[in-house]
Amino acid sequence: MTLTVPSTLDGVREAVDAAxxxxxxxxxxxxxxxxxxxALDEVVSNVVRHGHSDRPGTIDVAFGGDxxxxxxxxxxxxxxxxxxxxxxxxTSAPLDARKxxxxxxxxxxxLADDVRYERRDGRNRxxxxxxxx
Amino acid sequence: xxxxxxxxxxVVVVAPKGRIDSTTSAAxxxxxxxxxxxxxxxxxxxxxxxxxxxxxxxxxxxTLAKRTRDRKGALALAGLEDAVRxxxxxxxxxxxxxxxxxxxAAVARASP
Numbered sequence: 001m002t003l004t005v006p007s008t009l010d011g012v013r014e015a016v017d018a019a020x021x022x023x024x025x026x027x028x029x030x031x032x033x034x035x036x037x038x039a040l041d042e043v044v045s046n047v048v049r050h051g052h053s054d055r056p057g058t059i060d061v062a063f064g065g066d067x068x069x070x071x072x073x074x075x076x077x078x079x080x081x082x083x084x085x086x087x088x089x090x091t092s093a094p095l096d097a098r099k100x101x102x103x104x105x106x107x108x109x110x111l112a113d114d115v116r117y118e119r120r121d122g123r124n125r126x127x128x129x130x131x132x133x
Numbered sequence: 134x135x136x137x138x139x140x141x142x143x144v145v146v147v148a149p150k151g152r153i154d155s156t157t158s159a160a161x162x163x164x165x166x167x168x169x170x171x172x173x174x175x176x177x178x179x180x181x182x183x184x185x186x187x188x189x190x191x192x193x194x195x196t197l198a199k200r201t202r203d204r205k206g207a208l209a210l211a212g213l214e215d216a217v218r219x220x221x222x223x224x225x226x227x228x229x230x231x232x233x234x235x236x237x238a239a240v241a242r243a244s245p
Binding site for chain 1: 152154155156184185186187188189191192195198199202215216219220223224225226229
């Protein structure tokens with residue numbers, strides 16, 4: 001299943017709603033469904049924040065799988081940006097030194113079984129997968 | 134996300150239900166800020182009905198932790214299970230909060 005959403009917070013909601021429905025129809029186990037939705041919220045909201053600063057754009061989201069794996073792809077035509085190149089946040093600092101920035105991508109890395117980025121045909125493409133055991 | 138609220142032993146218990154993510158966290162943040170403005174700085178957040186929390190929600194919890202500490206209040210969390218607990222753990226957030234298994238224990242922890 002594929003859909004195109006606006007690069008706005010409403011678009012993020014639309015993408016997460018679609019993922020929720022897709023997981024329910026496909027019988028994706030609840031623990032994996034929650035990880036998929038969390039990671040998708042991080043990735044799509046990241047594109048909204050960093051991808052299209054001066055013009056409204058769109059984000060393409062694709063879901064696939066065969067009962068043993070869940071595949072989610074997110075593509076946008078914003079400036080080249082590899083979120084996986086961001087340094088990991090300090091997750092052991094005391095309260096005052098904590099920043100929430102950078103946590104999102106760290107969560108995506110941890111919650112997905114595999115995450116890859118590529119810049120191809122003028123687009124950022126992030127692919128995530130989850131194995132269903 | 135919807136938010137329900139109850140009061141018990143001098144503590145306000147806030148129970149969000151549904152997703153706490155980039156599209157809903159602002160509403161939770163605003164709700165918690167209103168409580169603080171009204172002088173309610175002994176807070177329990179009960180995550181029992183939460184489907185998942187993303188980093189946008191963690192940011193709200195971080196803000197709440199700093200505010201309740203600065204205002205000499207108290208904060209305890211309850212109902213962190215499965216997906217929600219995993220995200221707190223991955224982010225290294227568990228040591229920053231008083232976490233109790235049940236709402237009752239969290240209220241006792243935050244109570245004056």
